[in-house]
Amino acid sequence: MPFYQQINVDDATSIYVWKISETFDDLFQSVSLKDVSLARLEGMKSESHQKGFMAVRMLLQHNGYTDFDLYYDEFGKPHLKDGVNISISHSFDFSVIVLSDKNVGIDLELRRDLVKKIAYKFAEEEFVYESQHNSEEFVRKLTVIWGVKEAVFKVRNEVGISFKDHIFVRPFEIKDEKTTALLDFNAVKREFLVYFTEIEKYTLVWLWEKES
Ligand SMILES: CC(C)(COP(=O)(O)OP(=O)(O)OC[C@H]1O[C@@H](n2cnc3c(N)ncnc32)[C@H](O)[C@@H]1OP(=O)(O)O)[C@@H](O)C(=O)NCCC(=O)NCCS
Incomplete structure (x- = not known):
């Protein structure tokens, strides 16, 4: 197709x-x-x-x-x-x-169990979802979090941004299909409006900077 x-x-x-x-x-x-x-x-x-x-x-x-x-x-x-x-x-x-x-950033990721293994590289604060570690829901949420961080990077591709230390995704539910994120880098804080949806086995995230 x-x-x-x-x-x-x-x-x-x-x-x-x-x-x-x-x-x-x-x-x-x-x-x-x-x-x-x-x-x-x-x-x-x-x-x-x-x-x-x-x-x-x-x-x-x-x-x-x-x-x-x-x-x-x-x-x-x-x-x-x-x-x-x-x-x-x-x-x-x-x-x-x-x-x-x-200036919109977009990211598409295939949902895979692998994301649980590499999550320590890009997430920390977001481990509020700990109780769901063994569930399919956890993979779905981690994939959103990963996509958000890739998309934020695409909007503000500044050298030195760390997914784990500088980009934070606020708690969300999959059914909400939206959340917010914060880039806290070089003493400047930037807020992002985040939207996501699932297409077959993939998670699509798009976002842009909130007007201050
Ligand atoms: C650049 C990056 C965001 C691409 O994301 P990805 O999920 O690997 O790949 P995607 O298919 O989603 O995106 C690739 C597209 O991003 C775009 N892109 C590449 N560098 C970019 C940048 N600096 N800013 C904005 N967009 C960029 C390009 O259009 C590229 O596709 P194309 O070259 O075929 O046109 C990613 O590879 C990256 O470098 N991330 C930052 C490094 C990092 O901290 N990674 C930690 C992982 S745990």
Whole structure:
């Protein structure tokens, strides 16, 4: 299945989801890539990553853009030439982009038990969910927390931000599909409005900075 879903967040913010069922060749024939992107594609080790990269270009084309409208800054953050904000994520079978008038960060993660093993790397304060450690609910919540931290990083990609020490996700319930988060870094505190939903076995998170 190609184009999978559009989520209209507000008047000027939409999320576009691509479910990758095409072969490498199908995608390669459908996207036009500039030389620098071709070189990146060739350098990728896994076909899954290559397909995710090309599916992002399919989503750009779906919105009237091409790879030629996209560029990356020195931190790896993507930008569109016309000034519309973009954030990108891909994970196995899905690629997502968000287009907005705001600086939105997006992240898609496959829900896996593995997240419990690596949680100590990115979470601490959030272990308020301790009583649920053996439940599926715990994996779902940890995946949200992980996604929030990746997405905050995409909004404010400042050198030195630690997921564990500087980004804090406030307690939430999965059914709420929203929460808030705090980035406390270099003596500056920034609040984020966080939204999330589950798509098949994946968790999708998007967020932006709250206006002060
Ligand atoms: C950059 C980072 C946020 C990407 O997240 P990810 O979950 O690995 O991968 P995703 O597929 O969700 O996102 C990749 C996309 O993020 C975007 N991206 C990369 N660097 C970025 C940056 N500095 N700012 C904003 N967006 C960025 C790119 O568009 C990239 O896709 P593309 O190169 O194919 O266009 C992540 O790898 C990272 O470096 N995190 C910070 C390091 C860290 O503290 N990790 C701790 C893990 S416990």
